[in-house]
Ligand SMILES: CC(C)(COP(=O)(O)OP(=O)(O)OC[C@H]1O[C@@H](n2cnc3c(N)ncnc32)[C@H](O)[C@@H]1OP(=O)(O)O)[C@@H](O)C(=O)NCCC(=O)NCCSC(=O)C[C@H](O)C(=O)O
């Protein structure tokens with residue numbers, strides 16, 4: 001949410017989002033940057049249990065250093081850094097956080113949103129243990145690619161896949177990009193579903209109306225939870241009888257399907273908590 005929008009920052013205290021990104025970058029006009037920085041850094045502790053992050057201005061901008069120093073002192077759950085293009089960028093942020101006295105609990109969320117970042121996704125993701133999340137910047141990526149905005153996002157799928165591979169290969173969380181048409185609920189849900197089917201852990205949002213459909217699409221449904229329990233029970237029974245493979249509803253179930261079922265139950269449990 002825009003760091004200059006007091007109304008939105010207040011409203012966010014009652015919204016059912018898992019994490020908040022208080023933005024100092026694109027959603028804040030140049031002459032409002034300093035006031036937004038001060039306001040946002042002062043509000044980090046006001047959102048209860050949710051992960052509160054601050055999106056800094058980009059590494060090459062005149063505001064970046066001051067944003068990073070102020071955020072390091074405020075100690076949010078993470079600094080969200082736009083247009084990260086290399087492992088060296090991550091190392092520079094890491095060093096600046098340390099020099100700025102940031103607590104160890106302040107992580108780095110790297111926005112990957114340029115062609116260079118797509119090609120360096122693995123080295124970015126692996127660059128630091130402090131980096132815990134990759135965030136797709138699909139608007140900037142489309143702009144850089146000269147791609148058109150089309151349903152299904154065909155022009156972006158190569159980049160999305162590269163970043164997903166990088167996140168999974170390095171054990172990091174990855175969040176899908178935003179959906180700009182805040183009035184198009186159907187199109188938004190379709191894009192959430194596509195993101196989930198690809199393997200994204202969640203989606204970044206720009207409007208309160210996007211929270212409920214996003215939570216619904218990304219959370220395991222009752223039927224999925226039930227199926228996961230059935231798979232685990234059937235496999236345990238098969239194991240007790242000395243078998244390593246079993247069928248559930250006509251489908252083959254092996255160890256790896258049990259791992260997936262356990263992941264679904266753990267996710268449902270985390271959401272419940
Ligand atoms: C997109 C918006 C400009 C739309 O704003 P508006 O027309 O005011 O929306 P509504 O009138 O429907 O608002 C209804 C109420 O909800 C509050 N609101 C609106 N947006 C937010 C929000 N993000 N967080 C919290 N609350 C919000 C309004 O204040 C209204 O409240 P009330 O008065 O009580 O009724 C606007 O939604 C907006 O500015 N969204 C965020 C834009 C943003 O953050 N952009 C930067 C991130 S996206 C990005 O950078 C892309 C990435 O880098 C990439 O490359 O892809």
Ligand SMILES: [Mg+2]
Nearest residue numbers: 113137139140
């Ligand atoms: Mg961007």
